[in-house]
Amino acid sequence: MKTLTRVIQVKEEIRDMRSQGKTIGFVPTMGYLHEGHLNLIRESLRKTDVTVVSIFVNPAQFGPGEDFARYPRNLERDSEILKKEGVDCLFVPGPEEMFHKGHNTYVDVYDLKDKLCGRSRPTQFRGVCTVVLKLFNIVGPDVSYFGQKDAQQAIILKRMVEDLNLDVKIDVLPIAREEDGLALSSRNEYLNKEERKAALVLSKGLKEAQMMVEKREEKSEAIIDRVKEMISQEPLAKMDYVEIVDMDNLDPVVRIEKETLAVLAVFVGKARLIDNAILRPKE
Numbered sequence: 001m002k003t004l005t006r007v008i009q010v011k012e013e014i015r016d017m018r019s020q021g022k023t024i025g026f027v028p029t030m031g032y033l034h035e036g037h038l039n040l041i042r043e044s045l046r047k048t049d050v051t052v053v054s055i056f057v058n059p060a061q062f063g064p065g066e067d068f069a070r071y072p073r074n075l076e077r078d079s080e081i082l083k084k085e086g087v088d089c090l091f092v093p094g095p096e097e098m099f100h101k102g103h104n105t106y107v108d109v110y111d112l113k114d115k116l117c118g119r120s121r122p123t124q125f126r127g128v129c130t131v132v133l134k135l136f137n138i139v140g141p142d143v144s145y146f147g148q149k150d151a152q153q154a155i156i157l158k159r160m161v162e163d164l165n166l167d168v169k170i171d172v173l174p175i176a177r178e179e180d181g182l183a184l185s186s187r188n189e190y191l192n193k194e195e196r197k198a199a200l201v202l203s204k205g206l207k208e209a210q211m212m213v214e215k216r217e218e219k220s221e222a223i224i225d226r227v228k229e230m231i232s233q234e235p236l237a238k239m240d241y242v243e244i245v246d247m248d249n250l251d252p253v254v255r256i257e258k259e260t261l262a263v264l265a266v267f268v269g270k271a272r273l274i275d276n277a278i279l280r281p282k283e
């Protein structure tokens with residue numbers, strides 16, 4: 001595996017691969033890799049000739065007072081994992097390599113950025129879109145892989161790709177979960193033993209929502225109320241939001257008549273956790 005830290009090195013490497021007619025798969029990450037990342041990486045390894053992974057804890061997507069400084073990092077461990085998986089190229093830029101002094105260009109997907117997580121993290125998606133667009137310009141992938149756990153991020157990035165006519169396909173893979181249902185996230189690292197147990201309220205709430213839809217409950221309000229009640233009964237959890245939204249525009253849905261997204265964000269201890277599930281009404 002080649003580990004590169006400079007933009008120019010990655011561009012040269014990719015140019016070389018392209019001249020050999022190879023397809024490029026790309027998995028952007030903020031490191032502290034878990035099985036969810038590995039699913040994306042393995043898919044890229046299966047589907048494309050060359051797999052590039054980036055590790056960059058992107059300061060632009062953290063707001064003031066958020067967890068940028070304490071976001072978990074372990075480059076040595078990540079690097080070993082990626083080598084074992086057979087990744088071709090790891091791009092680990094420093095902060096100045098990605099955002100040079102004077103950087104002043106940002107990308108926003110206006111109608112989607114303020115919904116759901118955008119309400120409590122108003123600059124998050126501007127930071128995500130900007131860094132991902134920059135990474136796409138550096139790596140020039142044919143396909144880039146993202147996790148369904150960050151559903152809003154995936155929807156926003158798909159829109160950015162469409163709106164800006166980018167030549168990259170976004171492939172979104174299902175949420176990876178622990179056996180007991182907790183969605184994998186680098187931020188699970190913040191949880192102590194009790195909080196780890198309390199965090200199950202997210203996946204349990206979503207399961208309950210799916211069960212209610214299976215029993216032909218169509219009213220979003222009834223489902224949202226039930227999930228909120230479950231969260232309020234967990235003393236270590238504090239709700240940020242619970243919503244049922246359209247899968248394309250993230251607008252709230254009143255009646256569940258087609259596939260719809262149940263999404264939630266909950267604070268547990270120092271962690272703000274997100275999760276989601278697709279609700280499929282019975283025919």
Ligand code: PAF
Pocket residue numbers: 028029030056058061128131132150153
């Ligand atoms: O999902 C993430 O880890 C980040 O938001 C991403 C896509 C790597 C951009 O920094």
